[in-house]
Amino acid sequence: MSLLPPFKNNNTLTMGVELEMQLINLHSFNLAMESEDFLRRMSETSHHATVKPEITQSMIEINSSIHDSYETLLIELQSIRNCITKEARQAHIGICGGGTHPFQKWKAQRIFQTERFANVSEQYGYLAKQFTVFGQHIHIACPSGDDALYLCHAFARYIPHFIALSASSPFNQGEDTLFDCSRLTVISAFPLSGTPPWLLTWEEFEDYFNRLANLEVVNSMKDFYWDIRPKPEFGTIEIRVGDTPLTVEKGAQLAAYAQTLVNWLLENPQSLSRDVYLTYLINRFRSARFGLNAILIDPISNTKQSIVDDIVTTCQKIKSQARNLGNESVIDSLIHTVNQKRNDAQELRECYSKFESLPDLVRVQTEMWMSESLIPA
Amino acid sequence: MNFLPHFPLHLNSIALLGITLLLGLLGGEVAKRIKYLPQISGYLLIGFLIGSGGFNIVNQTVLENANLFIDISLSLVLFQLGRYLDIKWLRHDPAILLMSLTESSLTFTFIFSVLYFMGSLSVIYSALAATIAIATSPAVVMMVANDVGAEGPMTRRALILTSLNNLYALILFMVLVPFVRSDVSIYLIIYTLYRMLGSVLLGWFIFLILKQLAQLTGKDKENQFILYIGGILVAIGFAYTLNFSSMLALFSLGVAARNLDKNHILMEIHFGWLARLFFVLLFVVTGVHLKLQGLLEATSIVITFISVRIIAKLTGIVLFSKSSRLTKRQSLYLSFTLFPMAGIAIGMSNVIVDFNPEFGNQLLLIITAVVALLNIIGPITTQLAFIKTDESSKIKNLEGTS
Numbered sequence: 001m002s003l004l005p006p007f008k009n010n011n012t013l014t015m016g017v018e019l020e021m022q023l024i025n026l027h028s029f030n031l032a033m034e035s036e037d038f039l040r041r042m043s044e045t046s047h048h049a050t051v052k053p054e055i056t057q058s059m060i061e062i063n064s065s066i067h068d069s070y071e072t073l074l075i076e077l078q079s080i081r082n083c084i085t086k087e088a089r090q091a092h093i094g095i096c097g098g099g100t101h102p103f104q105k106w107k108a109q110r111i112f113q114t115e116r117f118a119n120v121s122e123q124y125g126y127l128a129k130q131f132t133v134f135g136q137h138i139h140i141a142c143p144s145g146d147d148a149l150y151l152c153h154a155f156a157r158y159i160p161h162f163i164a165l166s167a168s169s170p171f172n173q174g175e176d177t178l179f180d181c182s183r184l185t186v187i188s189a190f191p192l193s194g195t196p197p198w199l200l201t202w203e204e205f206e207d208y209f210n211r212l213a214n215l216e217v218v219n220s221m222k223d224f225y226w227d228i229r230p231k232p233e234f235g236t237i238e239i240r241v242g243d244t245p246l247t248v249e250k251g252a253q254l255a256a257y258a259q260t261l262v263n264w265l266l267e268n269p270q271s272l273s274r275d276v277y278l279t280y281l282i283n284r285f286r287s288a289r290f291g292l293n294a295i296l297i298d299p300i301s302n303t304k305q306s307i308v309d310d311i312v313t314t315c316q317k318i319k320s321q322a323r324n325l326g327n328e329s330v331i332d333s334l335i336h337t338v339n340q341k342r343n344d345a346q347e348l349r350e351c352y353s354k355f356e357s358l359p360d361l362v363r364v365q366t367e368m369w370m371s372e373s374l375i376p377a
Numbered sequence: 378m379n380f381l382p383h384f385p386l387h388l389n390s391i392a393l394l395g396i397t398l399l400l401g402l403l404g405g406e407v408a409k410r411i412k413y414l415p416q417i418s419g420y421l422l423i424g425f426l427i428g429s430g431g432f433n434i435v436n437q438t439v440l441e442n443a444n445l446f447i448d449i450s451l452s453l454v455l456f457q458l459g460r461y462l463d464i465k466w467l468r469h470d471p472a473i474l475l476m477s478l479t480e481s482s483l484t485f486t487f488i489f490s491v492l493y494f495m496g497s498l499s500v501i502y503s504a505l506a507a508t509i510a511i512a513t514s515p516a517v518v519m520m521v522a523n524d525v526g527a528e529g530p531m532t533r534r535a536l537i538l539t540s541l542n543n544l545y546a547l548i549l550f551m552v553l554v555p556f557v558r559s560d561v562s563i564y565l566i567i568y569t570l571y572r573m574l575g576s577v578l579l580g581w582f583i584f585l586i587l588k589q590l591a592q593l594t595g596k597d598k599e600n601q602f603i604l605y606i607g608g609i610l611v612a613i614g615f616a617y618t619l620n621f622s623s624m625l626a627l628f629s630l631g632v633a634a635r636n637l638d639k640n641h642i643l644m645e646i647h648f649g650w651l652a653r654l655f656f657v658l659l660f661v662v663t664g665v666h667l668k669l670q671g672l673l674e675a676t677s678i679v680i681t682f683i684s685v686r687i688i689a690k691l692t693g694i695v696l697f698s699k700s701s702r703l704t705k706r707q708s709l710y711l712s713f714t715l716f717p718m719a720g721i722a723i724g725m726s727n728v729i730v731d732f733n734p735e736f737g738n739q740l741l742l743i744i745t746a747v748v749a750l751l752n753i754i755g756p757i758t759t760q761l762a763f764i765k766t767d768e769s770s771k772i773k774n775l776e777g778t779s
Contacts, residue, residue: 026466028645092466356596
């Protein structure tokens with residue numbers, strides 16, 4: 001019997017978003033290690049938001065429900081944002097996006113006490129505390145397990161897009177890393193990070209999982225920290241490379257881009273080639289390091305192309321799917337932003353050069369995420 | 378051989394000050410090794426032992442030499458305390474203000490009743506002592522929080538509540554003091570108003586200057602550190618010269634730095650090692666002044682004073698804990714952090730002695746005994762509170778909190 005839950009087949013191309021958020025001390029603008037109390041406060045109020053703990057006590061994760069369209073996803077994310085902002089104000093803490101906190105010291109972090117996190121801490125030592133980084137995970141529904149595996153590999157070519165577009169972690173441990181996304185290097189330290197194995201049927205994947213489970217390497221799919229992974233119990237693929245953007249609006253935009261792209265990949269089946277992984281790591285590195293200035297290498301066509309051109313070309317080719325899904329305006333706005341080579345990392349660097357202070361940078365991040373003007377009276 | 382020293386050697390006051398500091402340091406280290414005993418208890422104990430209550434090693438000159446350090450330490454405390462008063466937070470959680478007003482007014486009412494009815498003190502002396510009792514020792518709360526690495530929702534509330542009750546005590550004390558004199562005149566009322574408004578304006582004015590200077594020096598931690606220390610010294614100096622309250626001026630400077638710096642020009646500076654140096658001296662010297670004589674001469678009043686103060690603080694917190702969404706555990710331990718009473722209370726009482734030595738001395742006897750006992754109990758309850766609510770990063774609560 002398989003130890004993996006059966007793949008839940010989904011016939012509609014729904015999506016959902018998980019955002020890992022930073023809790024901020026409003027005086028020092030360092031991380032506030034009080035997720036337990038904040039979650040307790042959230043649990044006492046009547047709201048629809050799903051808010052969960054994360055590995056260390058200065059992190060929380062917010063989850064959207066399942067959505068067909070970008071509009072409803074955006075409305076829900078804004079509503080969750082407003083709801084937790086209200087709670088945070090009473091508790092006198094800040095909440096913000098961004099893939100890393102610019103100056104927190106990993107050593108100072110405390111592990112959130114659950115059995116699972118205690119195991120992670122026991123197993124990975126200091127890596128567990130270094131895992132205080134903040135990502136956006138996008139779930140897109142798939143018709144079957146086989147489709148999920150096809151999509152995991154077909155999507156690999158587009159992974160750099162999501163890294164560069166969401167990049168919001170240029171500062172780490174008090175330094176400008178010169179990366180747009182420094183968060184990914186933290187994840188790469190884990191032995192079960194990287195990409196899914198070259199397996200194309202769900203049956204083969206079940207065998208693979210069972211072998212590792214029997215060898216006590218993994219207990220569940222959560223133990224794989226891959227850039228993209230199938231999530232059988234939800235019937236989705238989960239794109240995990242993105243930094244948490246500075247606003248929920250950006251988060252919803254990236255989810256809509258992923259949904260449209262998945263739609264195109266399903267309607268236009270691509271012939272898969274293992275060669276995509278020949279330059280996967282270098283493309284992944286370049287998009288993290290240079291963001292929207294990266295040059296990507298396509299090992300299939302033996303060509304080089306700027307990431308901006310690659311994103312724009314991709315956006316053009318998925319236009320009809322975008323129209324059908326109601327994502328056309330989102331994709332148009334994405335093209336506009338990409339042509340200007342603007343991502344959150346660039347915005348953070350500009351902000352830092354203005355204030356010359358990392359606490360001020362976090363203050364601006366917090367103000368952006370909790371912006372009062374966005375909260376209805 | 379006249380250049381050789383004469384025996385027996387006489388330690389000059391600078392060396393004695395150094396020895397006081399070193400002994401304080403040792404006392405703190407010993408205390409740290411004893412379970413449930415905060416480091417500052419060690420400083421206080423050393424002070425007590427070397428003071429007149431103990432081996433009487435320190436003389437008046439040493440204390441006078443230490444005065445400048447003590448003034449700076451208290452000013453740093455008051456400035457920092459002002460910075461904890463975040464008005465934006467009070468707007469988002471008004472229950473904190475209600476909690477603070479309740480615990481402070483209950484403390485005032487209870488202590489006033491005890492002293493007036495039990496201690497047969499006059500209305501004004503009972504009111505002054507009750508005012509002094511309102512204030513939680515900011516130095517104890519800040520220092521213990523720093524020593525155990527406390528951070529979290531309860532710590533934050535402990536600091537803002539301490540800030541608020543010190544503000545009430547400061548203002549009320551300034552208002553009441555003139556009434557100690559039998560010949561209260563319009564002159565005294567104008568003088569009080571002058572001191573109060575002048576102190577606040579001085580704090581605000583120095584804030585404006587610091588802001589301007591910070592614009593020139595930029596966001597450099599070291600520069601802004603010097604900027605703050607300079608500003609604090611200027612505030613103390615001008616408060617003396619202009620006959621203002623340096624405490625209120627420094628508190629106002631802190632409040633302004635937290636709430637009026639809209640463009641965030643001033644940085645969040647931690648005084649770190651410098652503050653520790655001053656604080657060790659502050660607590661050792663507080664220890665020197667501690668006297669338990671009053672406990673023997675007015676046992677029942679002193680014990681009742683402490684008991685009702687604890688009950689008042691606890692009641693005030695518990696009454697509004699639900700509105701402020703605190704757990705039972707958080708509210709219980711939050712009240713624990715408000716128990717310490719400041720050594721400065723002795724200083725305040727001395728002011729009364731200056732006005733009227735006969736009644737002032739009686740009050741001083743009670744206050745010093747209360748302060749002595751609360752300086753033993755307070756730091757311990759405060760540390761316990763940070764540990765039991767799991768907000769201490771340096772000392773773990775092994776018992777679990779769920």
